[in-house]
Amino acid sequence: MEEIQKELITDNLVPLTRDLDPSQIYTELIAGRVLTFEDKEKISKIDTRKAQSMELISVLLRKGPNAFGVFMDALQCTQFKSLLEVNEVENLCKNPLHLTLLCLLHIETDVRTRTQTELYSEIHDFILRKVIKRMKLTEEDIEHRLLRPLYQLAFEAFENGEDVLHESDFERAGLLSEEVCEVGYLARDILIRGIKQERRYSFTHRTFLEFLAAKHLVLIAAEERLKWLRKYYFRANSNRVEEVQRLRFSLLFRVAENIVAFLFGFLQKHPDVLLQMASTVIDATLDRKFFLPFYNSLSLPDGSLCPPSHVFCRLLCELNTMPLVLVTAIAKRLSLCIEVSVGFNCSDRCIKGMAIMYNIRPLEPISIHLNIHTQQYTQTNVLLLRELANSRNFDPVCIHATDNQHLKSCILALRIGKADSIKNVEIIKSSICKDIAPPALPFGDDLRGILLMKYDKWSTRRFLEIVSKKPLIELGVVDCDLDDRCKRCLSNLLLNRDLQSVILVSKSQHMGRFLGRLTGLDKLQKLHISLKEMDQAERQNLEKIMKNNTLQELGLFHCEYFADLCNILSNHFSRMTALRYFYVVISIDFQPIDRILCNLHLLRLQEFKIQYDRLIPEMCKMLKSLIQLMNFQLTYIHDGTLTEEGFMPLQQFVDQRVGFSCIDHKTFVKKMRLEVK
Template sequence: MEEKHKKCLERNLYDICQDLDPSAIYASLIQGNVLTFCDTQVIDAEVTRSGRALKLVEILQRKGRHAFDVFINALKSNHRHLHDLLQDQDQSFEFDPPFLEAEKLERELKQFYLGRLGRINPVPWLHQYRFSAEGVYIEHTLVRSEALYSTQLARFGQEVRTNQLFTRHELSDDPKRILIEADPGMGKSMLCQMLALTWSRECSEDKCGSSSPCIHSFNLLFNLRAKNFSGCTSIEGVISECLLARDSGISQRTMNNILKRTNVLFVIDAYDEKCGENQLLMDLIEGLVQRNATVLIASRPAHLIQKLSFFDSIFVVCGFSKNNQMEYVEKLAKQMKMSDEQLSELRHKMKSEWRDLCENPLIITILCLLCTEVNTKLPRTRTGIYSAIHELITDKASQILQWNKEELQDLIFSPLSKLSFDTYNSKRVISKGDLESLPCSINDVLQTDYLSKESDLGLLNTEQNYSFSHRTFHEFLAAMHLQMMTNTERQEWLQDVNVARDETIITFLFGLLTGENLTSMASLVMGRLHYNSLQSFYAHSCKESHLQLKLLSELNDMPLELNDVISEHCPVCIHITRDCSPSCLKGALHILNICRMKSCCIELIFDLGATTDFIAIMKKSAECEGVKVQLLGCTSMKQLDECLAAMNTGQKASCVRNVWVISPQVDEQDVRQNVMSFGDRMHAMRLYGCHNVQFSLQFLKAAQKSLGLKVLSMDRCEMDDFCMKLMQQLLKNPFLEDINCVSTNNMAQLLPIIADLNRLHKLSISLDDMDEKEIRTFGNLLKKNTLQWLSLDRCSFSAELCNTLSQCFPEMPFLRSLLILNSYVGDQAEFGRSLSAARHLNLERLCLYNIELNQNNLEIICGVLPELTDIKLLFVNAVDLNHDQLPQTPTLAESSESPLLSTVGLNHTKVPWTNRRLLPMCVLLGHIGPPLNCNHLAAQLSSHATRLQELFGAIARCQKLEELSLAGMQIGDNLIDDVSKMLMSLKKLKCLDLRGNKLTNNALKQLSQRLHERPKMIQKLDITGNQGINEDTVSELQKCVTYVMRDEVEFAFLAKIGIRKSDVVPCFGLGCSM
């Protein structure tokens, strides 16, 4: 179809979608060879009539030149008004001046892109390598970032192709702001370049498929870089300066008119390289200008964390698959004329020691270069590869300039490295003046091929700037300057560095430094990461603890002097996730070796939904004394058996005797045909979140083999009568010390057997509808005074149960931890007496989560807290303090049927176990029960604030408190003074959790001012899920808190699908081993 006819359809799209019934004109369009029967099926798949009309228009635009005429003729009989409208406009269209200018601009842009972007130089310092962009391009896999980040939201995520970037999805019907994130060298710029090239060519089924809309649905595409916006005040000015020829004749006024009347796509690359203030770009992202345009931003991760809420779609560029790698190498080898021997060696190394690195296209390109240009032994680490490139550049420059290497180092590389460091810190471009200040000529610098004159798309730019061939070379040279600094200077720079955003430069430092310099840097960096181990810093990353692993993977061998540093800051837990790379495993192996030598305890969590090969690290774990292992989401018995066999689990020769199987997804028939291969020397066996009765049964049978079992946990697992009989047999094991039986089954029937265990010191249990005998047995169990930990989870607190607790608490001096979770309080008065009796306990930990307290019981707990003189950890999470003011809340079983929970698949019996920081509230305040009138609501809020003040006053008197969690307690700005006073009283407080509350940026600013007055810094503060926090406030908090957590990504996606931040509340988020 001709462009003018496409424009005509687009200009009248609203009327067409409002009035057209596509089925009424199918026959005419099929007869006119415009539509096929397959086309009609695609159209009819749309749910609404307007959607079908829109789909028809999209398909028509891809048809031949006669499609428009056939379409107009088909409208004559049933849609005469549309026929006349389109025919009249078609005849007058050629006289529309803005349209003519738009067509002229479109032609100019397409010619410009085809001429400028069709060729690439993948190795800028070797000019003989000049390829066709389309000849070497390999399409990447894109993944919706929420799918990688959260198992709660994984069902919304999907892998997508580049031609599906603009399609609607569950979170947006019309994505206008699109973010693409990827690590350095992953091909963000190439992807942007190919989008512009694809748009410049005719639409084809091969490249565009049947996606809706494809890139050709945009009338104009502007391919820009983020730095182009710096210093500009208008979008029209950016386009004119960077994309138009001087004699284009298109004024900014005409450009503004075109932008208003056409469907526009801005493709903006390298947001992470933006220089200085860039308000115009911020306005474009936020929709303050060009709101109706589509804007695609490409950036490294973590740079737009504050702007995520403005993006309708967020994608992550995944690394090359093995097939992608081989295809890309074949294309490069052909272009570079590699010999068969070189290609064979390259393929071998890509499958072995370079396996991790070769997910990155830039690294593959460099490796191809090294194979063709260098004959020495090829490196194995990222730093080694860039060092080899530096050597190659040095040799080439030495030959060209006739200088020896010392002269090159003194006159070019050292000054250039310092310039790289300075511009990296100040986030500015390298200007001509910068190069003129060096002790050599600009031409000499350019001979190194590290830098080149900027050949931006801009044709009106007069100021000459220079850029590195890739930003990673900029970072490598900056790291080389840091390497040459004194230890004191380098440590001073590291004090202010953002480890997440400066990951690349720190990675290079780990590979470049040696001896005492490496040890002191590692001590500082590892120490900072030690508190980050539970936190993700952007949607698709591994856990931050994996940055430790990736840094360690840069070391070919582990220096002995680093052993003490790493063991001191060793993460207590390593979670191998589905997006982990082999470098994570390499670093983990380093840590396991140190744990083995230093006898450190460590917990390994394996996400078995991943494709990563865990076998090597599993085998190594068998050598580590005291290692604990969690296996998440196994999908088959074969997979589980392979893991258990690799670790020799429960065997005499293995240290792996403590295993937790979490959320298995195994088919029932598969379970029936296999036996779990646990050995007979297990110490601890835990099963969590299993909804397959047969799996539960097989797990219990496997536990029977270990006569010395000390820990048995069946937590939230489906069990039938056979399972319960096996539980009764297993609980007769006199060596059991720790039992967890939280379930919907009648667990009270197990009490007579549990009561006979003389070594039991830890019990987690569900108690509901107990009879008199069971109550009496439970009382006898408590009076034995062996328990140090008691968790009452999903219990019904009847008068009889409360009375038993009241009588027994004064006789339990050894109980150190008391948890009351997810429970229904049937008798508030008797429950109050139980709370009052808790003052006789020597508690170090108290946790109240998702329960109800009336005014009297709140006063009781406020009186008891100061008397718990040994309390070190206090959790009060999602506790309803207004129970006596609200209508009766549904029971636990009723609340689990909440439609809000089912909206995102959240259920109190089906917690997303792969992210245990987030537990769903089983009672969602404000969603369950009849709505309150405004007067009642105002009174309730006032009363809630008063009650929180009372609670804060009591907590302030707990002088030994080290960890405090007040997540989901609806703390607002009006209470920040009370929170501050409480914190000033808690001299020993190390960790504070304020997630899921209602604090705003102003309140947190005020909090930071008060925290500055504390004589001792708080080590960790979590403010995730509060409102409108900006970076300046976080920076202020970081001055008085060692580590501030504010993981907004998950909450942003929950908010998009209709969940309030306060409705998903973290419970055990301070890293304690409850």
């Protein structure tokens, strides 16, 4: 090391020995061949950190000519490493641009930004300080002469779908392009078209254009700002297909999301203004009347598409404090949402925003179905999932398992089965999953419910064995392969007299063999089952279950509706006074279904769902028999093959009856609701 370099180190010996932690730079010094492993071991044995720092510097002063450069690089890395260890900025650093900006700021000062808005505001102030020094102008002069016109130009460029400014834009604003470029947001380009050269000015990054556009929106009148927001976040006027498609694309590409995010950050100290904006976004993305019926059309079956409702989740991440008026508004609207999904493309901001929403108070206790599709598990989003689960509003949670590690990580993150966490889980085998279920999973001792879907016989058996000692009150298998060993495990689990919900559904397998076990469940409130050709004992067991009159929900899926089954059902309707929900999914043609439909008036149903497309005459008879009910909702789901001519009799029947209503059936959406009041 040269003498001048040694002097630099010794002149700064006090701050170095006070602030330096040798353990943070060993790797860089060894990699740079300045320090040996023997040196590291010797220094590490010293008792105090200050003494270690003194010894390290003593060793470095005796090293070769490259020691000083490697040491300076290591110190710089240590400076940024301390920045990355701050939890508030870890998520920001996943964006390469944000990481670059944070490092730039961190060189100047010890910055601790938590949000994107804070980060860009710090950069804006950094640029402003440099401009004041360079142009010899006051902050007020620069703001009014240069920045505010630039804010407006950025906004106009965004509205026109442009990323660049032209000389004509500056002339129209009464500005000199060279002077505006001095600020630092624009880079000058030369565009050659034929023999002509054209100057244009591009923003250093599109996010800066959006930041400046948001600064312009802050300055305009609140009414104009709200009018602009409603162009991008609007409520559909109907369920017509074209209206749905228009809303879908408006939200899908999230054209203005970054600008709105900056606005949320800028306006968080103005609760009334923020509430207006938040209400506009919430109404466009979380409204039950529009959002839920079309949930599946706006979210791909595998969960890969981030749903529109997550836009508001991400916007919440820009707030450091939550105004009380916004807390109340969120709590009111969240009561409408019954299902939340975390998909492949969901960012940590989606999960963080959900955690913020569902952990706020006052929030009425609600039970929400949480779907987890994500494959990407990092230290950050595992912690965020745990924070989300702490709200205690999610039960059950549905995990779309892609492999065993993914499944274990999710169970651990959500603490499934723990006394103070989620107690019911649904596990669906993803189409890309090749693993057989592990012999053990980290479920808590308070696991109360499990449902398995689409698993092979080996995995199904392992799952059933894992939960065999848990205090289950809900048990289900759907479209799983069941061999004799699986069936024995399932039969043993059905001996649990505390079971309140049992789901045994399969397109190909007969589940009637388990009816005998079900007759002994005095607390059984929910039963979904697939029944094929039943023998005499199974018929008698089904009758016993109905006579027990404990069922509040009955679902018959992929059953063979022969005359005996229809007779058993219709003959016992008058005794099933507790039944409120009745679901029928039919996969084959049959005739006796009208015996069920025409006797539904004997039940006290709140909801009846049937999936079939050739039942129009029977459907009309059934509706006629229900006209006396005070409150009833029917959802008739067809498979898309029903023609307009085939649908006409039901439509005419509905039109002729006072008290019935049909919502937009002419668009032939997958669901149609008829209400009797």
